[in-house]
Amino acid sequence: MNVHPFIEAEKNAGHSIKRACDLLKVSRAAFCARRSDKPSERRRQDAELTERISQVHAGSRGAYGSPRVHAALQQAGTSCGRRRIARPMREAGLTGRCRRRRVRTTVPDPHATFRPDLLNRDFAPSTRMNTRWCGDITYTATSEGWLYLATVIDIASRKVVGRATADHLRTSLVTKALTAAWQTRKPRPGLTFHSDRGCQGGFN
Structure with a gap:
């Protein structure tokens, strides 16, 4: 049986700890040591x-x-x-999450030649394959930095017909995607390709 609570009660009542320890045959040093271990x-x-x-x-x-x-x-x-x-x-071990710096992939080149929108913003699917393509660039964060993905999509089938990845936003990224799409589909003359007016000359 643990008698320390009884000794603690005697102390709170103003009685002598020494006498209570002697009567209950408990070491006073052990009682004091146990009291010091209580959370403050x-x-x-x-x-x-x-x-x-x-x-x-x-x-x-x-x-x-x-x-x-x-x-x-x-x-x-x-x-x-x-x-x-x-x-x-x-x-x-609780930490917050810092927002990653947003990367702008669509930065219009002020010196680029203006190209008209031949699709007139009409991206509805059609039955004719390899007549209308569109392309864009997206990105994702990795443990080694930003990874950029350029894609070419056939509007008729919504299928990615060409893609390329790189750790940069240079023109070679998008020209590789266009080359891959061309080699995969080998479209006939008359194909219309649409993209945003970005800084990469290959998509312009």
Whole structure:
């Protein structure tokens, strides 16, 4: 049976710890050592704060860092400083996500020759294959940096007929995509190709 709670009650009542330990045949040193292991009020508050921080962080799907977690807690009525938030987050391994810098792939070349829109923005599918193509460039983030993808699509079938990837946005990226599409389909004369007025000469 653990008699330490009885000794603690005697202490709170103003009685002698030594006499209580002698009567219950408990080492006074052991009792004092056990009392020192109890969590302090600061530790208890830190544990509660960490729990609130974890809830806010999980609610943001791991996107919030300490500034936004601090703002959310302040709005919810929890008053504390930003540094008080940052330390428990660091100890719990909670970090926010930084938005990646957006990459513009459609940058009109002011010196490029103007080309009329031969499709008149009509991208509806048709039954005639290899008469209308369109192309564009997209990108995705990888562990080694940005990866750019140039595609050529047959509007009639919505099928990608040519593509190329590279770690740059130079003209060679899109000319490779167009070359791949040409070699795959070998269209007859009269094909119309549409693209945005980007900085890559191959798509113009």
